Amino acid sequence: DAKTTQPPSMDCAEGRAANLPCNHSTISGNEYVYWYRQIHSQGPQYIIHGLKNNETNEMASLIITEDRKSSTLILPHATLRDTAVYYCIVRVGTGGSYIPTFGRGTSLIVHP
Amino acid sequence: ETGVTQTPRHLVMGMTNKKSLKCEQHLGHNAMYWYKQSAKKPLELMFVYNFKEQTENNSVPSRFSPECPNSSHLFLHLHTLQPEDSALYLCASSQDGQGARNEKLFFGSGTQLSVL
Numbered sequence: 596d597a598k599t600t601q602p603p604s605m606d607c608a609e610g611r612a613a614n615l616p617c618n619h620s621t622i623s624g625n626e627y628v629y630w631y632r633q634i635h636s637q638g639p640q641y642i643i644h645g646l647k648n649n650e651t652n653e654m655a656s657l658i659i660t661e662d663r664k665s666s667t668l669i670l671p672h673a674t675l676r677d678t679a680v681y682y683c684i685v686r687v688g689t690g691g692s693y694i695p696t697f698g699r700g701t702s703l704i705v706h707p
Numbered sequence: 708e709t710g711v712t713q714t715p716r717h718l719v720m721g722m723t724n725k726k727s728l729k730c731e732q733h734l735g736h737n738a739m740y741w742y743k744q745s746a747k748k749p750l751e752l753m754f755v756y757n758f759k760e761q762t763e764n765n766s767v768p769s770r771f772s773p774e775c776p777n778s779s780h781l782f783l784h785l786h787t788l789q790p791e792d793s794a795l796y797l798c799a800s801s802q803d804g805q806g807a808r809n810e811k812l813f814f815g816s817g818t819q820l821s822v823l
Contacts, residue, residue: 631812638709638797638814639750686810694763695812697742697750 599683604702607677613670615701617683620664627686628659629695630668632679639682639697642668673705710734713798713815720788721823728783728818730798739781740799740812741773750797756781757803788822795819 600618607613619628627646631639643650643657645666650657656669670677682700711732720726732739741753755763756775770792772784781798797817801810 629811636795636817636819638711638799638817639812640709641811641813644811694752694755696752699749 599685599698601681601683601698601701603699604704606704606706607670607673609675609705609707610672613673613677613703613705615668615670615681615683615703616665617668618665619683619685622663622685624663628657628666629684629686630655630657631682631684631697633682633700634679642681675705675707677703678705679703709813709815711798711800711813711815713818715818716816717819719821719823720785722788722790724788725784725786727785728796728798728820730781730783730815732779732800732813734800734813736800736813737778737803738801738810739775739778740801741781741783742797742799744795744797744817746794785820790822793820793822
């Protein structure tokens with residue numbers, strides 16, 4: 596199973612870019628990298644996903660290294676509401692099904 | 708609003724009670740999931756249903772009994788729980804849990820369960 600490694604915590608000043616790293620050195624060629632975030636006591640929220648190319652949507656940007664062994668989630672202008680736990684996961688295949696497995700994630704604190 | 712609704716939002720129950728958690732999704736998805744999140748721990752997958760059939764049971768104790776009557780509804784029946792079962796129980800859905808590598812999960816807000 597491809598596993599991910601994230602720093603347990605980070606902080607960022609409001610209005611600045613938040614860059615959250617993730618290592619996934621055992622990722623397979625056909626596995627996607629997903630990012631979710633979880634605000635306290637709520638369900639995780641999908642942010643973005645990618646396979647090889649960099650991706651951008653209204654919430655964030657995802658930069659994946661050429662060897663696909665790591666990625667970075669970028670929140671370009673962090674706000675206080677971005678304070679949450681951010682999870683980087685790889686869709687893990689078991690048999691014919693693909694089960695998302697969540698680790699401990701990175702607790703991001705955005706301060707004024 | 709994610710399109711996945713969980714009820715109740717909070718539940719307190721004794722160890723001898725029987726209760727049920729309900730999840731409903733309005734997204735037309737075919738796969739539904741139960742996750743458990745204990746305090747300060749990662750989410751733990753409990754069950755997966757795909758097209759109403761259970762496809763994953765992650766060694767969950769029998770005091771947790773899932774039911775999926777149709778693709779839009781998922782229940783978790785609880786009986787004779789222990790205090791250590793107190794946790795946030797999250798339901799999620801995705802378009803199709805089998806073989807689709809680029810699916811997004813949509814989560815409900817969860818049920819915060821306290822077992823006394």
